[in-house]
Amino acid sequence: MRWFGGCAPAPGTRPVMPMGARLLWSDPPVWMVGAWPDRLVRSVDGGGARIAVFGSCSASAEDVARFLTVDDLSAAVDGWAGSFTVVRVTGDGVVEVIADAAHACPVYTARFSGGVVWGSSSRALSGLVGGGVDADWLAAFLSDKRTVLSGRSAWEGVVPVPAGHWLIMRPGGGASVRPWWTPRLRSYTEAVPLVRRALLDGVRARAEGVAVSSDVAGMDSTTAAVIALRYGPVLGMTVHPEGVSEGGDVRYARALDLPGLTHTLFPLRSEHLPFSPADEPLSATDEPAPSSVSWAMLSAQLRAVADAGSVCHLTGDGGDNLFLSPPTHLADLVRRGRLLRMVGDAQAWARLRKVSPWPLVAAALRQDGGQLARPWLSRPPWLLTTVPALRVDASADAGLVAGVRGAARRAYADSQLTDAFGLELQNPYFDGAVLDAVASVPSWERFSVYRCKPLLVDAVGDLLPELHRRRVTKGVFAEDFHRGIRVNLRRLLSMAGGRLADLGLVDPLPLRAAIHGAALGAKTVWPPLLSALAAEMWLEVVETTPPVTWVSIEEGIG
Structure with missing residues (x-):
């Protein structure tokens, strides 16, 4: 798994690093784990300071170098497109980490006797501080995955740096955070070109110079694919139920006849149904991945595009969160x-x-x-533990930001699954610059019952054919979830009495009743049921995967 991090050692202690990491800098240490192509990490030294950018970023090396010694490092993040984290070490040993505004690139910290470690993987950091799953966090996730406990991660002793915040670690082990981003107010006409620029530059930062594939399904993924075509050829893939090769997403995908786009259909066969065992096992991720329950389909799709030579796979995830307002x-x-x-x-x-x-x-x-x-939301009947009441802000802007951040953080777990294929799963709609532009528009101007995603269409609709600009529907796969439950019923019923039940978090009887109802085709509120099954799958994987091993810097280098 690809991740990065560093250590701010306490006085008199030796810094640590994860086994197998590669040091970017040694004093104080900043490391990388896994394969990091040059375009996903760039570092510059000079003026007694060092700066690095991890992730997809529109900035050039010259752009990065300009922020080596400025007082306000967050000014760099504010002007660049993409999803990335900025790290700077000054001459006096201060380490600064700028967390992105949308939470698409999570950063975590953990305190131990040797100081503070920080990094982009909460599971990796947990190996240094005990490796235990945080049961309270998991209970909140089961209650409502969109509003998990603030200041907690899925792992005991590992704390998230809030999105849009600036982490500062000083010699001696002290650490503090402060906000650098808050939504600003703009008119609709001011925001439209900013949305366009953020999307175009964000896709360019991912697609330029590499082999790209993309989902071609709804308006969001199709838009990402069309933008990527500006920078090179694209392999477009459309998932459809086997035997249904007309209408729906397929109709729109076939109508997208553009130079440089090679289109392929991916039939969803019985072995790809949700909840089915996959040929590629699930990997241990920071938290339950949204695609865990549909991993048989997604892993087969990713294997197909990876075998075709793709390096970067674009999705439309996040488009609904941004542009389809309740x-x-x-x-x-x-x-x-x-x-x-x-x-x-x-x-x-x-x-x-x-x-x-x-x-x-x-x-x-x-x-x-x-x-x-979400008027349908209620406490799942199988949840046994009491979850603290979570405040839901009435402001539409706060709801938009919280919704995007939660979805982006969960999508990061999906990208960790994708590392097994040597493939980058990229979600340009979760970029901080896109969130900043969209959230600046007054909420009542973002909303419309007469036009589908007006802000997106006004920003980049001219890049799409007329048919796609006017689309108001999207593919629906609810029946596949019912079929997947039926086909895998025995396995799922067994899971209902598994690790979550052993932890005292769920009552197997009502959970099994919900699974039976879904198998029979009853109207199902899917989010809490999918959360429970994804969490059960996740616990099985993380409990059988050894934690990350940590060693002293001397041992790691040796």
Whole structure:
């Protein structure tokens, strides 16, 4: 698995490093683990300081060098596109780490007797401080994966650096964090070109000069593929149910006839159904990966594009989080006294979904952002532990930022799975620059029941054929999940009484009842059920995978 990190040793102690790491700098140590191509890590020395950028970034080496000695290192992050982490070591031994605004490149810290270690893998750091899973974090994940406990990771003793924050570690083992990014306000017309620039530059940072593949399905992935074509050929892949080779995503994919695009269909066969065992085993990741339950399909798809020579695979993940807003803006309108607009938007949303508008109006009046965003959410009946009440901010902007950050962090676990193929799984919609541009637009201007993803279409729609610009639907695979449950029913029922039950987190009886219901085709609230099954799969893998071994710098070099 590819990750990076470093150590700020306590006085009188020798710094440590993970076994098998390669030192980028030795004093204080900064290391890399796994394969890091030059385009994903660039470092510059000069003026008594050293600076490195890890990840996909639009900045050149000259751009990076300009920030060797500036006081405000966060100014660098604010002007570059991509998903990346900036690390600087000054002449007096101070280590600064700039965490990206969207949480697409997580950073963690852990304290031990020898000082502070930091890095981009919470599981790796846990090997130094005990290696135990944080049961409270896991319980919160099972309750609602989108609002896990603040300041906690999936591992005991390992603390996330908050997204959009600046980690500063001084000689002697002291560490502090402070925010560097907050949403700013712009008009819609000001934000549109910024969204365009962030997406174009973010895709370029990933696609230029390498073999690229891309999902070609909904509007988001298709847009990423079309942008990548500006910088070289693209292998486009569309997943579809076996025997259904017309309509849906396939129709739109076949209509995308552009120079440089080679298109291939990937039929979803019975062995690819959700919950099916995969030829490629799951890897130990920092937390339960969203694709764990569909790993049979995703791993086969990734194997196909890797065998075709792809180095970078683009997805449209994050596009819905950014551009397909639930009616959370209704609470913002109430706060501003715009009650007529609030009622009008609530009625339009309700007509579109054939529901009553009055629950929306009531939620807006009592400033219940959670109810506006996800009215179906309730405590899973199989969850045994008491989860602390998590505050849900009524602000649509806060909900947007929190939703993107949570999804981006979880997607990072998917990218860790992809490392097994020597392939980069890249999600340009989770870039901090994209989030900054979108979140700056007033919430009621981001929302529309009359146009699909208006901000995205206005920013880059001219790059798409007319058919795709006007698309308002996306592929739905719910029936495949029901079939996958039926085919793998015995295995899933066994999992319901597995490690989560042993930890006292779930009651197997109601969990098995939910699995049976889904197998029979009953209407299913999928998110909590998928979270439980993904967590069970994750526990099995991490409990059977040895923790990362840590050694002193001398041993590691020797």
